[in-house]
Amino acid sequence: MEFRRILLDGNVVVVRREGDTLVSADGRRVEAAEATHLAPVTPTKILCCHLNHVSRVREFQISLPPAPTWFQKPISSLNTHGGAVVRPANCQFLNFEGEVAIIIGTTARNISLDEAPAVIAGYSIANDFGLHDFRDTDAGSMLRVKGADTLCPLGPGVVDDWDFRDKSIRTYVNGDLRQDGSTNEMAWDMHYLVTDLARVITLVPGDVILSGTPAFSRPVSPGDVVTVEVEGLGALTNHVVASPLPVSDEVGAQPTATEEVLSTTYGGDWEFRGQRAPKPTSRGELPYPRVRPKFES
Template sequence: MRTARFIAEGRLHIGTVHESCLVDEAGRCYPFEAVTWLPPVEPRKIIGVVLNYAEHAQELGMEVPTAPVLFFKPTTALIGHRAPIVYPTGVQSLHYEVELAVVIGKRCRKVARERAFEVVRGYTVANDVTARDFITNYFRPPVKAKGFDTFCPLGPWLVDAGDIDPDNVTLRAYVNGELRQEGHTSRLIYKVADLIAYISEFMTLEPDDVIMTGTPEGISFVKLGDVVRVEVEGIGGLENQIVAE
């Protein structure tokens, strides 16, 4: 099942996704083009992982980490499908990062790796937008680089946990229809179960918290007017345009 949050006719709805429309709680059907898309969940925290694909570390000239390297994105960075990504004034180097996002389904702590999928509600697509101007090294958490408003597109919908294998999906990013980035979650250094076990060892995870699992190689810079589409196989595509501040 796929679920979405959206605004239609001036009201917030949580509905199910059909082939060409969103169906609200009362059974009314809204065409995709007739709604304002919202992020599919409202997380209390968004946890990112850097350098979780060896090839991505290599393209940046970085060593592969010996443990997951984490950072937080603020909830004020969240936007939905088709909402604009704001290019901050003064930034010189802005890029996309397609990622599989894991949504937690229950409050949990110290989850064993072999039981990690028991706490997953579902999966969605994330774009970890990054202003590389503010990344000097990964010993300094990239909070500013990744924390601007609109720097966390999420969506377009949530896919139930049992509907895909998170360790076996392809990720792609397109800019103006041109394929720029492609990877596969089988190449993750720390897979979904590893990340849940590692993070929950010291931090309580709560329902609708989001873990962004990292991006593969293939980042490139974008400019004003570009349309970025990030896709995860089995989930769908998340599209946003770059606009001026």
């Protein structure tokens, strides 16, 4: 079953989806296409896996890390289905990243792999947008790259009975297919990711874990409409708008367009930053198919 949070008659209401209609507990009904969606949960933290899809690792011509590595998006980056994603006036490298989001349902700490399924309330769709103009200064923490306001669209709902195995993950820009991946190419599945984090971090209901993106994350521009479609979870759609204001130059690091920025933005070779130009963006020019078997290195 799928649950969503919407504004209904001026109130925040949890509804269940019945086909194209959303139904509240008191029987009120609204068409999903006409509803004002909110983020489906109110997390205390948004934790994100750096690299998990084999296609993305191969795109950058690097090795898969021996275990998941992590970064965090601030709660203030949370956005909604149908919400606007804002690109500052002096930035140009705003990349989409279609992902599956894990939603925590019960408090968890020091759990086993066998206990992980019971901790998960369900799954949603996320677009882990990144503002790579700040990649030079925040490559480790990813704070401004991934943490700027509006850069974490989540939704439209939470599906509580979804089997994550062998599901397609596709991202479209203005209706054109840009990412075409699968959960089968993930090195670490949803249960592993939850168990890994819970070794040292207490997970509480509503917390969100982003599970990684496949190859072909690319920049988008104001006016573009980006849709992430996950088999069995539906579709998350957002539009990109331009902020009339630039990032202030009074203090702090400024947006850049170095080889490190470009190699991340366009899928270049991470091992040869500063020596090679970014790789071509055509799928046909990369040395692997779109979907790789699980755990293949």
